[in-house]
Amino acid sequence: MLRWWNNVSLANKLNFVRDRLVECFFAAVAVADEPTLSNCRKGLTKVNTLNVIIDDVYDIYGTLDELELFTDAVRRWDINAVEDLPGYMKLCFLALYNSVNEMAYDTLKETGENVIPHLTKAWYDCCKAFLQEAKWSHNKITPGVEEYLNNGWISVSGPLMLIHAYFLSSPSMRKEELASLEHYHDLLRLPSMIFRLTNDLATSSAELQRGETTNSIRCYMQEMGVSELEARKYVIRLIDTTWKKLNKYLVNDSTFNQSFVRMAFNLAQMAHCVYRDGDAIGAPDDLSRNRVHSLIINPVSLEPSLDGGILT
Secondary structure (H helix, E strand, O other): OHHHHHHHOHHHHOOOOOOOHHHHHHHHHHHOOOOOOHHHHHHHHHHHHHHHHHHHHHHHHOOHHHHHHHHHHHHHOOHHHHHHOOHHHHHHHHHHHHHHHHHHHHHHHHHOOOOHHHHHHHHHHHHHHHHHHHHHHHOOOOOOHHHHHHHHHHHOOHHHHHHHHHHHHOOOOOHHHHHHHHOOOHHHHHHHHHHHHHHHHHHHHHHHHHOOOOOHHHHHHHHHOOOHHHHHHHHHHHHHHHHHHHHHHHHOOOOOOHHHHHHHHHHHHHHHHHOOOOOOOOOOOHHHHHHHHHHHHOOOOOEEOOOOOEEO
């Protein structure tokens, strides 16, 4: 992954790009944790890393006119679209274009399926959601909490990750599964909603201080006329309700295979992990670094003790 990131060279070419390769790999491991899913973890690391960069373009760096052009370029998925973009966006688009096409080619070799339409639709939907948030921010609009969340569960990139995970891990693809992916089945929507809400809980205070208007805390505060504390309590209740809806897929038959069901649940659990003590992806601290170190770099070995317990 480091070789891929160095070859992409976006961090060297664009001064606003955050280097979050390790954090993005951590998130990929959390979602695709089965030993056989190595290629899926690599693909998700690429998706996560590119998503962090593109999200920053929409949140901070791009003008609305530029963001409209980039969103349309992703919709067209045509190499010639790069000519309409400003210089920094050309690099971002080509990095995305080449990486996604490479993943699609590898999938074609393995399964015989052309998945480019599915992957590019996921990126386009995500960019449209980014663009909507950029418009709200630019125009100083605070939407209602329902309107915000209808967009936010997509902009948090949960569906983007799960759709790529499905195609990077599934040896066979059934029509009913593909239809459920296209229409964003609850198994994609519910963990993504948990992802969004946990993200907002971790980042909302800093965003409020910066004057940003689009997060569930701020939207609920303005819509209901309540304090930040009350808004946080509402979001926590909403997370609990969403988990109850998601848990039924542990006991009921699912449209999808059990490996994908596991990854969907892992996505929600990953969100709780990385946003439990702050934003471990956007603003990693010593605690988040230690977590990565203990899991990936120097994992603790577990050995049975004489009395049948576990020694660490």
